[in-house]
Amino acid sequence: MNELTFEINSNEEIWELFDKDFNIIFIHKFLPNEVIKWWKTDLKTQNGTEFKNLSVRQMEMDVQTDLNGLKKILELNTNQLRIYQFEKPVSDTLEIERLPEKNRDLILKQNGLKHFFFVDFEFVTIGSFESEFINGIEHNPKFENRIAERKRILTKQKTG
Template sequence: MNELTFEINSNEEIWELFDKELNTVFIHKFVPNEVIEWWKTDLKTQSGIELKNLSVRQMEMDVQTDLNGLKKILELNTRQLRIYQFDKPISDTLEIDRLPENNRKPILKQNGLKHFFFVNFEFITIGCFESEFISGIELNPKFEKRIAERKQRLTE
């Protein structure tokens, strides 16, 4: 897998990096509220049970959505996100945490993974099996200078 890490200035910039041809987005361990505080919400289970007016905190979940959902999630300005772009929906049985570390990337590739984005505060790491995707980002005028500066700092 080809990887690239550089500084990012905003979630609007992050949005520019996604492949708009891939509409299946998976966010691993999404935390909708960064601050540890209670908030009110309703919850509906797959079996149809509705729990109303719950107080929740530290909620963490896997989210499967499309590009429109991703755009809304990015508007939350979450500082840590693990975003995967697939070419098909993810099966119910695929659980990233249960995949063996040494086989994780090949298994995800078999299941349609195309790109991985790890947002960690002001840095983003992009992983991809296709070097052309990474090259396109490296040549983007908005990111080119930041990428070159980061690579230079790492070699010094």
């Protein structure tokens, strides 16, 4: 797995990083409302039961969507996102937190994972099994200076 971490200026910039050839997006533990407060929503369960005008807080869920849905989610300007880009739909039984850490990457790859994006406030970490994908981001004129600066800072911290 190839990884890269650098600063981002907005969630709009994150959109530019996604591989538009893969339309299956999985967002792990998505929080549609990051502020801990009550808010009103409707909810429909799998068996068709509908709840209207519920008060909820700290609602957390896994979301499977497409690139269009991802774009809408990025427009929420959420500060922390764990986004996985797959080549095929995620199976009902695949639960990331239950995967053994030493085999996690291999299992995700076998299930069609292509790239992941961890957004943590002003930083994004991108991982991919395809080194060409990471190289393309490293040489993107919009990001290459930030990536080089981040590498200089990390190297300086390691050498003390």
